[in-house]
Amino acid sequence: MAAEDGKRRGLGRGLAALIGDETPAGAASGPAATISPNTVPIEFLRANPYQPRRDFTEEDLADLTQSVKEKGILQPIVVRPVSGATNAFEIVAGERRWRAAQAAKLDRVPVTVRDLTDAETLEIAIIENVQRADLNAIEEADGYQRLMDEFKYTQADVSKLIGKSRSHVANTLRLLGLPKKVRGFVAAGDLTAGHARAIMGHEDAVALARKIIDEGLSVREAEALGKTGLEEQPSGKAKGGKVTALEKDADTRSLERNITDALGLAVSIEHKGDKGGKLVVTYKTLDQLDEICRRLANGKI
Incomplete structure (x- = not known):
């Protein structure tokens, strides 16, 4: 019942409404009563068991750590008192x-x-995390599923809560039906959600995922691969000997790997001979996008 009451109070109010106006820690009752206003010793805080994000990369934390050293923490950490404990707060x-x-x-x-x-x-x-694009698609799906399993939310409830379409919620939840290995590829950023959905339900999903990653296939190419499978099109050639879009030569794949290593982000090259082609760089966070823009502006790519 408490969970249901919490859902009714919180649902659809948005992040600002849920957090409310800032309250100094010293003004709180209970465990917070002995704390100086606005700040608490760092050891009083503990991780949030409901945190949907599982992947805290060293690179991302290194950048933020440097910023904290130079400017401090500009936005307060939202916490809640730990029931039955003194001077203990759980990070929200x-x-x-x-x-x-x-x-x-x-x-x-x-x-x-x-x-x-x-x-x-x-x-x-x-x-x-969704607003900051900090979650990978699997973490996002896990978070939605926990709301539904533990607090009896419907897909419509989740859609209203996060401000995204119901089809987005449904498509994201579908990713949890992928084999564990493929989910790992998505979580690591080796495979996009679009690529993963293209091979969903296929008995050779893991092998198809590896082929998509190794050859840097686009989502459209992944969809074609999901329809034909590995056995019908093992070398990227269709009936009649015509080369399909699935095949990439060794030079193209080598160039993709070189650029990927240089940028630290997944890169796909779709070369169309004399007609040119396109280069696709996949990023997971706005910080990564900012870094690409900065390096382009400085001529370092």
Whole structure:
């Protein structure tokens, strides 16, 4: 019943409404009553068990850690008191900032204390990460599924909560039906959600996924591969000996690997001979996009 009440209170209010106006930690009751206003010792905080994000890359944290060292934490970490404990807070939003603060060896961090239900805590964690594009597609799907399993949300509820279409929610949830190995490819950024959906339900999904990754196939090519399978088109040649779009020569694949290594991001080249072609760079976060733009502007690519 508590979860249902939490859902009714939180559903559709958005991140700002759920978090509310900032309240200094010193103004909170209970465990927060002994804390100085606005900041708490960093050891008082603990990770959020409802955090949908599982992948905190060293590269991303290194950049944030440097920023924290130079400018401190500009946006307070949203926390909730741990029931039955003194001077203990569970992070609701801002775990990356907390991790970076630890790496930067800060003693205290700014916090906003909120009295939130488990359902609202998961809502905020999902909304914050989805809005910042910090979740990979599998983490996003897991978060949606937890809302549905643990707090009885429907797909329509989730759609309203995150501000995305119901078809987006449904398509994202479908990714959980992929083999574990393929889900791992998506989580690691080796395979996009579009590529994964193209081979969903195929008995050779893992092998197809490896082929898509190794040959840098586009989503359209992956869809064609999902329809034909490996046995019918093992070398990228269709009946009659015509070469299909699935085949890439060794030089093209080598160039893709070289650019991928240089950028640190997945790169696909679709070469069409004298007609030119296109180069596709896949990024997972806005920070990665900003880095690409910066390097292009500085002539370092």
